[in-house]
Amino acid sequence: MIRNRGYIYFMLVFAVLLSGCKQSVSTVGTIEIDADKPVLHEGKLPVGITLGGLSKSGKDLLSPNILINSGFELAPRLENCRYDFSRQLLTTPNGYTTFYPVPELLFGWKSRGGIVSLQKSGEQSSANQYHLSLQPARDSLQRVEVINTAAFSLSRDSQYTFRARLKSSSDSLSISVCLADTAWMPVSTPQRINAGQVWTPVSVTLTSEKDVSQAHLMIKVEGKGTSFIDDIRLVPQGTEESHGLSGELLRLIREFDPGFMRFPDGRTANGFFVDTYPEWTRWMESESRRPIWTLNQQECTGEFGLKDFLSLSKELRKPPILISNIGITDRGASPRAENIKLLDERVASHIALAQYLLNIYDISKDSVHLSPAIQPGYDMTSYDYFRRFKVMSEKFRDNEIAIDLISSGDITSFQKFSNYIFDVPCPPISSPELSAIVPDIHDDEAMLRQPIMLGECHFSESDSSLFVPKLILRAAFLINAENQVSHLRGLTVTPFLAEVNDGAKYPLIHVDGGRYTPTALYHLMKAFIAMRGTTLRSLNEHTPKDQSPWSPLYASLTSSADNKVFYLKAVNTTRHPLPYKVLFKGKDFSPNKVRSLHFIPKGKTTTTELKDFDHYSTVSDERKLDTSDKEWQYTFKPYEIVFFEFTSR
Numbered sequence: 001m002i003r004n005r006g007y008i009y010f011m012l013v014f015a016v017l018l019s020g021c022k023q024s025v026s027t028v029g030t031i032e033i034d035a036d037k038p039v040l041h042e043g044k045l046p047v048g049i050t051l052g053g054l055s056k057s058g059k060d061l062l063s064p065n066i067l068i069n070s071g072f073e074l075a076p077r078l079e080n081c082r083y084d085f086s087r088q089l090l091t092t093p094n095g096y097t098t099f100y101p102v103p104e105l106l107f108g109w110k111s112r113g114g115i116v117s118l119q120k121s122g123e124q125s126s127a128n129q130y131h132l133s134l135q136p137a138r139d140s141l142q143r144v145e146v147i148n149t150a151a152f153s154l155s156r157d158s159q160y161t162f163r164a165r166l167k168s169s170s171d172s173l174s175i176s177v178c179l180a181d182t183a184w185m186p187v188s189t190p191q192r193i194n195a196g197q198v199w200t201p202v203s204v205t206l207t208s209e210k211d212v213s214q215a216h217l218m219i220k221v222e223g224k225g226t227s228f229i230d231d232i233r234l235v236p237q238g239t240e241e242s243h244g245l246s247g248e249l250l251r252l253i254r255e256f257d258p259g260f261m262r263f264p265d266g267r268t269a270n271g272f273f274v275d276t277y278p279e280w281t282r283w284m285e286s287e288s289r290r291p292i293w294t295l296n297q298q299e300c301t302g303e304f305g306l307k308d309f310l311s312l313s314k315e316l317r318k319p320p321i322l323i324s325n326i327g328i329t330d331r332g333a334s335p336r337a338e339n340i341k342l343l344d345e346r347v348a349s350h351i352a353l354a355q356y357l358l359n360i361y362d363i364s365k366d367s368v369h370l371s372p373a374i375q376p377g378y379d380m381t382s383y384d385y386f387r388r389f390k391v392m393s394e395k396f397r398d399n400e401i402a403i404d405l406i407s408s409g410d411i412t413s414f415q416k417f418s419n420y421i422f423d424v425p426c427p428p429i430s431s432p433e434l435s436a437i438v439p440d441i442h443d444d445e446a447m448l449r450q451p452i453m454l455g456e457c458h459f460s461e462s463d464s465s466l467f468v469p470k471l472i473l474r475a476a477f478l479i480n481a482e483n484q485v486s487h488l489r490g491l492t493v494t495p496f497l498a499e500v501n502d503g504a505k506y507p508l509i510h511v512d513g514g515r516y517t518p519t520a521l522y523h524l525m526k527a528f529i530a531m532r533g534t535t536l537r538s539l540n541e542h543t544p545k546d547q548s549p550w551s552p553l554y555a556s557l558t559s560s561a562d563n564k565v566f567y568l569k570a571v572n573t574t575r576h577p578l579p580y581k582v583l584f585k586g587k588d589f590s591p592n593k594v595r596s597l598h599f600i601p602k603g604k605t606t607t608t609e610l611k612d613f614d615h616y617s618t619v620s621d622e623r624k625l626d627t628s629d630k631e632w633q634y635t636f637k638p639y640e641i642v643f644f645e646f647t648s649r
Helices: 002-023 247-256 306-316 340-360 363-370 382-398 470-483 520-530 610-614
Strands: 029-034 039-042 082-084 089-091 097-099 109-112 115-120 130-135 143-148 152-154 159-168 174-180 191-193 200-207 212-222 227-236 261-263 320-324 373-376 454-457 490-493 497-499 509-512 515-518 535-537 553-559 565-572 578-585 591-601 616-624 631-636 641-648
Touching (some): 029 553, 029 565, 115 143, 159 174, 174 200, 247 515, 261 306, 306 320, 340 373, 470 520, 470 553, 470 565, 470 641
Parallel strands (some): 029 578, 261 320, 497 509
Antiparallel strands (some): 039 535, 082 089, 089 097, 130 227, 152 212, 159 227, 535 553, 553 565, 591 641
């Protein structure tokens, strides 16, 4: 009997313990949403885009034209430089050597048979000084063929529109164009083109007959005489162009809904020589095509110019930020170089640019939506840069120019000496005009503490021994930026565009054969923009600066102005599931609905192939909540990014 009583007692205790386990799930943390806590900041984080992107071969990816150097307009030779024409190399006066094609060289194309050369013509406008000359060989074949060197992929039945201007010295010449593989074999039906003895525009449609991973445009000329061709374009069929952009790309920009737009991007905006960057006065003219080459193997065709950018800004109602050439090379050049004598000239050109913008934009009328700004240089650091920025800011103040200057780059890592060979050690900057610009060099969050600073976001995950998926890094950065919204003028993640086969880059949009496809980063940032609150709130009784992007869970909390909607953004930076308890507090906050958007890696958490975590799927969900419940539980999946929208009646 005693034994039975003991057994019964044991079973009762076990049942109670088991029942307790079922009712309480172990959590690793608590997220507290308290509507009664004070607002940390009013206003949304401005998130914009930097228009630009370059292919491996140097093509400007903004243009829907697949071809590089299709107008045969390269920048002129630079003074005081040495050229190695066999290798297309330029050496600057300070010994810096880089790839730099000039008009005499046929860059971006290769030929077989006959004679192919570039010719200069006085018949055309200054924007079209060179064209391609094709003379068939004087042999039994009597033909010459050229193809573009930058290959692109084709899918079966895909159609492309070919446009060009042609003329011929003889009516007996036969000219045809087609799509071809790497063996120069046609993969589309060759289309005959008629060319007279005056410049004539032509347009034909080319249809791929099979899938081709490496395709080219091939032009063939047969017969006796010489043909001339210029302004070649190859764009996907049905591509509508506006402002120099593909209609497909323009649609993606509209849907992204950026807070501002910058142009141009990258090293195109930096350079030692004036000729390596467009003069703003020339961009203000009507001519649209401008040859641009920098000293860093970057090319921009100029098809999308300043007028296109400003027109697009007005149409989309987005404030423009122009990145200008401050006259020094960026940190990617070695050795770095500058010419101090050009500083006055640069300052004068910036003042002229600012006055030009003031004439276009009615600042008093458009100040809320379209107030333009100028950013001298792109992603630049060092005291050299900030001394120049100081001079420009003082000149703008002296001339009472009502346009903001935005400093460039992360200013936490530069040292108090020059790394330019033409300079002597720099004294510390003590000017009161610059004291608000240059922060404490020991402040590791200085970049996020400067209201005039525009974030140039770099992610060197390949150099880190700690693996974190690319999308996770960027999500953590966005959340960190939202927590620092009071210190940020704006945020943009680059590159905006990159080729689909360029694994070294992680863009918002992939480009493949003139087609534009949004990436997971595009969808992440688009959702981030759409689910921003108008006020920043405290989270877990910790201020945002107490959090670290390497915490197991990194989160931000914002709300609507009336406190009826709260937005919780979080990212799990580990390979482990993280169960959290969410507490709802506040006098008038009782959420009855939660809408969520989840970014979940497709790779299994046990995989050793880390590249599998670069691919994400998106899942949306919506569910009702019991308003009487003051807590809710959620388990964050490994490497998951999730945005919650809690709505109260």
